Amino acid sequence: MAAVEKILDKAVDGGRLGRDEIQALFDEGGLLELGQAAAAVRRRRNPAAEATYIIDRNINYTNVCVYRCRFCAFYRKLDDAEAYVLPFAEVAAKVAETVAAGGTGILLQGGVHPKLRLEYYESLLAELKRSFPQVHLHAFSAPEIWYLAKLEDMPLREVIARLVQAGLDSVPGGGAEILEDETRRRIFSRAKASTKQWLEVHREAHGLGLRTTATMMFGVGESSAARVEHLLGVRELQDETGGFTAFIPWTFQDANTDLEGEVEPVGGFDYLRTLAISRLALDTIDHVQGSWVTQGPKLGQLSLYFGADDLGSIMLEENVVAAAGAQYRMSQADMERMIRGAGYEPRQRRTLYEPL
């Protein structure tokens, strides 16, 4: 235990934790001592009395996906009766509703559709930018961009540059799952972007001046060493580029997926410990997000005492984790009540954490 205390003191004082130290926190760190240290780091890095949130909407422009990940309940095959690609007008109507509800951005993600070409994505972004110049377009996860580059047989950088030219403002951290290839092989049924490729998309995006986020979906039966590997991969890229705005750890939801019944679902205890360790390990990432969408509002509140400084979106729409069983919904008033109830002042922010 003494060793854990020393590691926590080091992190609280701004020191960088090595692989063995992060692993020791997973192996031996007590819930409350991890939380206390993570909260101290959070207070040092972010306004101590405030917690932020955003109003935006997840729009899944298609549910068609070539990958069929074993943890996913959202995708449909191209010829499935429920397969869809939203018409542009429908996407635009959803953005208009978001703006009317006080939203400042949208998160656009598929499915990785086998037939949509670069021109489709460019037209979609350009049309949204033309109609809603004030709305931040946070769009297309690394596997979508990676696949598109392969489909077009174009360098990644060129594909991203074309998307930026069309209106892309930043890239979400989806598709990271666990950035450790043994775990990835087990939870994918087809070879989706590898750890190296996921990081490469973000490296190229950062190189073009885009900010991105990093996520970690945990609780798919991975080892704690795999989580450490994930944290270190994200931290190394942040050292190189400084392009990540935030880290968003959330837990796998198993309903309706191939992995249902195969892995032990993660409870609040593991969630809060992993959140706290993420805050302690990622010393160069400004923001860590609590996941009320998968954990519910009660643990959402508690996450603000385990390293999170932000509770993400009120989620006017969310389809992916909803398909896998998470059904939490929240109004802006509920979000503010939740944050105030935890003793913080709520502050609405924009996608890149700029205050409103």
Ligand code: SF4
């Ligand atoms: S997680 Fe994403 S890439 Fe995997 S099957 Fe679902 S939609 Fe496709």
